[in-house]
Amino acid sequence: MYVFVYGTLTDPGRVESVVGDGRYEFDGPATLEGLHRVEGRYPTLAPGGSVDGRLLDVDDAALERLDRYEGVDTGLYVRLGVPLADSDASVQVYVGRPDRLGLGERVEWSDGATFAVRVRTALERSNGMVHRRE
Structure with missing residues (x-):
């Protein structure tokens, strides 16, 4: 399963310490369209x-260890699937709740029942997807 990483998890040493004996492999650079990075206590997307x-x-x-690291169970981040361009696969992406990350800029999400729904709506409206880069 693919995960798109854009912050601390781009560092191989950090990934190694987080996943422990879980299997992982970096599979090249990529770009996520539809969301951009914002800085705070931890980086997130807007x-x-x-x-x-x-x-x-x-x-x-x-993946289970990454979920724990990102605080999915506490609602700090949500994990959603985003299409991988030119493929039937999807890529998992972590997006942090702006109200819990002390961001340096205001982030506006559309209305929705939950934060995950608001992120999903933004991705659908922008045709969000992940593209491999060479």
Whole structure:
């Protein structure tokens, strides 16, 4: 399974320490269209634009550890699937809640029942997808 990483998880040493004995492999550079990076206590994404990062190929154990690292169970980040261009695959992307990350700029998401729905709506409106880069 692919995960698009754009912050601390682009560092191989950090990934190694997070996933432990889970299997992972970096699979090249990529760009996520439809969201851009914003800085805060931890980096996150906001509607519009694009962000460069890396594709990380992980097994289920590694994905579970990444979820814990990103605070998915506490609602700090949500994880959503985004289409991988020219493929039937999807790529998992972590997006942090701006109200919990002390961002340096205001981030506006569309209305929705949950944060995950608001992120999904923004991605759908912008035809968000991940493109491999060479």
